[in-house]
């Protein structure tokens with residue numbers, strides 16, 4: 001694969017201004033365009049910091065000392081932020097903080113960036129209607145953004161991020177305030193996203209195992225594991241104290257292995273392991 005078609009982190013370290021220690025320590029990783037990368041880890045292990053670097057928010061909005069490199073599609077979010085910014089959709093924690101504060105309605109909020117890009121009204125209306133339907137916000141389009149529930153606000157933040165049709169989508173715990181149905185719909189939607197590289201921080205291990213191409217595991221600012229969900233959860237050290245997927249736990253209890261000897265991490269792999277046993 002061309003170097004400019006990849007995301008490459010090379011020995012990336014980040015220390016916030018005034019902090020004594022680095023919050024990201026020598027992180028090296030790669031992903032390919034179009035992959036979904038699930039980022040997991042316990043609290044304060046550097047997941048949000050990694051998202052902020054991938055989004056260029058560090059150091060362009062939040063200052064920090066960075067060493068090593070982060071290259072996305074041949075661009076550096078650190079050094080070429082204005083160009084890079086136009087490729088990305090970003091949903092960081094606290095979705096309410098991402099609202100423009102200038103829109104009277106949810107529809108206007110979603111249209112905000114598109115108007116700034118000079119896109120025609122017709123195209124804007126179509127895109128807003130389409131993305132609102134995908135995010136289950138059609139009935140809310142005429143409401144004020146401030147009147148939305150926490151889960152709806154998160155869906156609006158996602159909608160404003162994807163309405164610009166970004167090449168790269170970076171989402172930090174985007175379902176934390178959604179109810180179970182909203183979360184299920186979100187992951188179903190994400191599984192069907194095409195032609196977009198997605199970085200998603202989430203503690204929804206079962207959902208991530210089903211949709212992610214790669215899992216990156218953060219611990220104390222270091223990226224300690226990276227690989228497919230099956231490889232990562234089979235080899236993840238119990239000392240990391242990260243829960244395993246439900247399918248894995250069930251299979252471990254029943255001693256059901258896949259033909260390659262690994263324990264399953266998704267319901268379909270669980271069925272495969274069960275069928276192989278009977």
Ligand SMILES: Nc1ncnc2c1ncn2[C@@H]1O[C@H](COP(=O)(O)OP(=O)(O)OP(=O)(O)O)[C@@H](O)[C@H]1O
Nearest residue numbers: 016019023041042043044045046047048049050062
């Ligand atoms: N703006 C900042 N300035 C200084 N230190 C920060 C800043 N933001 C985060 N930190 C520190 O960096 C470390 C990593 O935090 P980060 O938010 O990246 O972790 P996280 O894995 O996303 O945690 P959580 O799951 O709780 O959101 C923490 O010790 C945190 O206190």
